[in-house]
Amino acid sequence: MKYIHQLNNWPEFQWDSxxxxxxxxxxxxxxGRLLGQMExxxxxxxxxxxxxxxxxxxxxxxQSSAIEGERLDPEQVRSSIARHLGMDIGGSPQVxxxxxxxxxxxxxxTTNYSKPLTEDRLFGWHAALFPTGRSGMRxxxxxxxxxxxxxxxxxxxxxxxxxxxxxEAPEAEKLKGEMATFLEWxxxxxxxxxxxxxxxxxxxxxTIHPFSDGNGRIARAVAELALARADESSKRYYSMSAQIExxxxxxxxxxxxxxxxxxxxxxxxxxxxxxxxxxIDRAQGTLAGVLRKARIWEKANSVKVNxxxxxxxTRLLNGFEGHLNTSKYAKLAKCSTDTALRDIRALLDMGLxxxxxxGGRSTxxxxxxxxxxxxxx
Numbered sequence: 001m002k003y004i005h006q007l008n009n010w011p012e013f014q015w016d017s018x019x020x021x022x023x024x025x026x027x028x029x030x031x032g033r034l035l036g037q038m039e040x041x042x043x044x045x046x047x048x049x050x051x052x053x054x055x056x057x058x059x060x061x062x063q064s065s066a067i068e069g070e071r072l073d074p075e076q077v078r079s080s081i082a083r084h085l086g087m088d089i090g091g092s093p094q095v096x097x098x099x100x101x102x103x104x105x106x107x108x109x110t111t112n113y114s115k116p117l118t119e120d121r122l123f124g125w126h127a128a129l130f131p132t133g134r135s136g137m138r139x140x141x142x143x144x145x146x147x148x149x150x151x152x153x154x155x156x157x158x159x160x161x162x163x164x165x166x167x168e169a170p171e172a173e174k175l176k177g178e179m180a181t182f183l184e185w186x187x188x189x190x191x192x193x194x195x196x197x198x199x200x201x202x203x204x205x206x207t208i209h210p211f212s213d214g215n216g217r218i219a220r221a222v223a224e225l226a227l228a229r230a231d232e233s234s235k236r237y238y239s240m241s242a243q244i245e246x247x248x249x250x251x252x253x254x255x256x257x258x259x260x261x262x263x264x265x266x267x268x269x270x271x272x273x274x275x276x277x278x279x280i281d282r283a284q285g286t287l288a289g290v291l292r293k294a295r296i297w298e299k300a301n302s303v304k305v306n307x308x309x310x311x312x313x314t315r316l317l318n319g320f321e322g323h324l325n326t327s328k329y330a331k332l333a334k335c336s337t338d339t340a341l342r343d344i345r346a347l348l349d350m351g352l353x354x355x356x357x358x359g360g361r362s363t364x365x366x367x368x369x370x371x372x373x374x375x376x377x
Contacts, residue, residue, distance in 0.1 A: 001260050005170050005207055011181065013200060015266040023273040024193060030280045034237070038287060049235055050087060052290045056236045057081050059286070061106050064220050064241035067248055072099055078318075081107070101128035102217070109221040110236055113228035116187045119179065122210075125221065129214045140212040145175040153209050155255075166252055167259035169209035178208050186222075194230030198223045199272035203265060206255060220244070227276075238283035243275055251275075293317050295370035296352065303350045308333035309343050313352065316367050323356055323364035 004010065058078045065072050073096075080095045080103040082088070105125040115121075127143035134140065141147050150172065156163040170178055182204055190197065202223040209215045220241050228234060244251045254271040300313055312332050316324060329340040344365060347353045353365045 003167055004259050004261075004263060004265075005178075007263055009263060011185075011204060012263060013204075014262070014264045015196075015269050016264070019266055020196065020269055020273065023270065023277070024195065027195065027273055027277050027280070030277055031231075034280055034283060034287075037284070038237070048290060048294055050085070051293065052237050052287055053235045054078065054081055054085070054087060055286055055290060056239050056283070057103075057106060057110070060220075060224065060236065060239040060241045061102055063239065063245040064217050065102065067220075067241065067245050067251075068216050072102070075318075077103060097131050098129070101131050104128045105218070105221055106224065109225040110228050111234045113225050113234060117183055117222065117225065119183065122179075122218065125218055126211050126214055129217065135213040142212075145179065145210045146172050146212040148172040150212060155206070155209055155215075164252075166256040167207075169207065175208065175210050179210055182208065186226075194226065195273065195276065196269060198226035198230060199269050200265070201226050202272065203255065203258065203268050207259065237287065238279045239286075240276060240279045243279040243282060247275060247278075292370065296367065299350075299370055300352060303352075305347070305350070305352070306343070308335055308339070309347060309352075312343075313347075313367075316353075323366055324353070325364045 058074060058081060061077050061081070062072050062074050073093075075093050076095045076099050079093055080100050083095075084103055084107045105128050108121075108125070123143040130140060130142045133142045141150070146153060148171070152171070153169040155166045155169060182201075185204075186197075186201055192200075202219050205219040205222050206215060211218065223240065224236070227240070228236070250271065254268050258265045258268040296313070296317065300310070305313065312324070312329055315332055322328075324344075326337050326340045326344060329335075329344055330337045333340060333343070335343075344353070348355065348365070351368055354368045356364045356366060358364070
């Protein structure tokens with residue numbers, strides 16, 4: 001049986017519109033409900049939009065790399081995104097060069113979504129992903145289509161030695177023509193629903209697999225660019241990569257099962273739309289966290305916490321593991337335990353933290369859940 005790219009009339013994809021119409025209607029409903037709730041909860045405020053965008057992009061980049069088995073430091077990713085977007089988040093760690101490159105790619109894809117996707121732009125993304133010209137221990141061709149001497153490109157997943165082959169991509173000699181066709185289609189004015197176009201773009205790019213490495217991450221960046229066009233916004237409030245990572249096996253199975261047989265990719269499109277719906281639902285939790293953080297800072301600013309308290313609250317709000325105690329506070333704020341205890345007592349009086357059950361040496365504290373303010377400034 002031939003692979004899909006070997007079939008006559010490739011890449012004239014086909015799908016069952018009757019199966020997709022109700023899924024698209026449901027997706028639009030979920031998107032509208034999410035945006036409506038954001039507006040009701042105060043997300044017209046610029047700083048809330050920026051924070052939600054920062055959290056979403058951080059998750060998207062971390063999880064897109066995790067799908068490929070690469071673990072990135074979320075704090076470095078967050079710091080790099082904030083710097084590229086001109087946001088001051090304070091206490092930023094030094095960022096590894098390759099993380100900066102991944103961030104640059106995603107920022108370009110989402111911020112400059114209205115610009116044409118070109119060969120040179122894709123080459124720039126690829127070079128940003130692999131700034132040293134190496135993928136792990138091996139040299140790869142960077143900023144260019146994969147060369148013929150690399151042999152057949154098999155799309156696999158799983159650990160080394162136990163890889164699972166999903167399909168084989170087109171020969172390297174065909175890449176220039178294949179990508180020219182893809183880019184011409186991608187940059188054309190919309191003839192189909194923009195979300196369907198994002199799904200097809202993802203599948204089509206992965207099928208061609210034009211680079212020596214990094215194809216999955218770039219395919220997801222292409223899809224995010226298309227989704228930003230669909231939303232007509234550079235702000236990302238939901239991370240599809242995070243959802244794909246949690247459904248990784250279904251993701252690969254859906255791609256694989258659409259690679260043989262016919263040019264009908266209904267099965268892939270159905271999975272993509274359903275996954276995107278779950279992605280939007282998942283965003284509710286992210287946005288609730290953003291709002292909670294904003295309420296805590298509003299209260300902290302109203303009672304005028306000192307610099308040490310501000311620093312510790314920042315850590316508590318950004319993924320601090322475990323509960324706070326006096327010694328941890330002293331270490332975070334670089335102060336004595338006596339000073340830490342005074343600061344903690346003041347935070348208790350302000351209602352910003354509460355004491356956990358227990359006492360003595362096991363005394364610990366956590367953030368208090370804030371009352372709902374107006375958020376009007």
